[in-house]
Amino acid sequence: MRDAAASGADALPEAAPGRAATEAALLLLRPALRADGLSLGLAYADDPSARPGGPGERASAAAMPPPRRRDFLAGRCAARRALAEAGHPAAEILRSGRRPLFPGGFAGSISHSGGLAVALAARVPALGCDLELRGLPLESAHIVLGPDERGPVDHAPDRVAAEYRLLCTFSAKEAAYKAFGALLGERAPATLLALATRPVPGGFRAWPRSLPGHVIDVRVRPAGPGVFSWAVAPVV
Structure with a gap:
């Protein structure tokens, strides 16, 4: 299932069948998420758009081992897509410890599993999300x-x-x-x-x-x- 416009970015790269099924299931949740005022963004670890959004992200990613770096950058890409869907494009999303720092007025959360990152953003006091693809x-x-x-x-x-x-x-x-x-x-x-x-x-x-x-x-x-x-x- 492809929904590039709804994700606020270029189309995600073609996925293996299992990943495609997960992506489709997440995109089908968009009405329920919107009912809670939430915007959704997705990105794969091998997504060409999963690059540092600025010097802060670049510095954070450079200090990470490759698997963690790929997840980190995919998560930031997904978060930018969620913010874009919410009408607030962001260049880079810095962090405090392990917690991402979303733009003022927005709360957000990022999760990744099995090479797929998902992010939510909304004008709420706080939120959290979690994707688990392994038993x-x-x-x-x-x-x-x-x-x-x-x-x-x-x-x-x-x-x-x-x-x-x-x-x-x-x-x-x-x-x-x-x-x-x-x-x-x-x-x-x-x-x-x-x-x-x-x-x-x-x-x-x-x-x-x-x-x-x-x-x-x-x-x-x-x-x-x-x-x-x-x-x-x-x-x-």
Whole structure:
């Protein structure tokens, strides 16, 4: 599926079938994202447009090993496309630590998996997104889920269902973690286990265990072989 105009940039390079299916699934989410006021951008790690947008990005990329550099530049390319769709073209997107610094008045989030980067941008206080195209083994559940969150995974009908439920929760927590990081600063959860979740229709409700009054809804949707999640502040 090709939608260059909607992505705010040149067409993405031709993808392998699995990547094309993921891209199509993400583009089909655009109406739901727009309903939340969000703009979407996509870029592949081998996209010719995934180049530094300025000296700051160039300096950051130069210090990274090649795989990380490709993901970083694809993420910045996707973020520029999201901002362009929102009507705010940006030359380069700098960073504070690992967090991208979006232009004033905009919040944004970047995620990448399997050579595909996805970014969201919006005029909201904070947001987070997460793309997960690889499964998560059940043996890692203890680093994602607290004892109060294990029920849906432990009671799944089979291992495949259990791993998918774990992947959904992991992705939802990653999206919420990013949103709370931008929203709460030093008070934000430091680990995924410091976030609590419970399933709700269409995704999860998440909150910091130390600040239970701060609650955010996370939407989770299938994306090719994996899932895509997003969370938008303000909290509910």
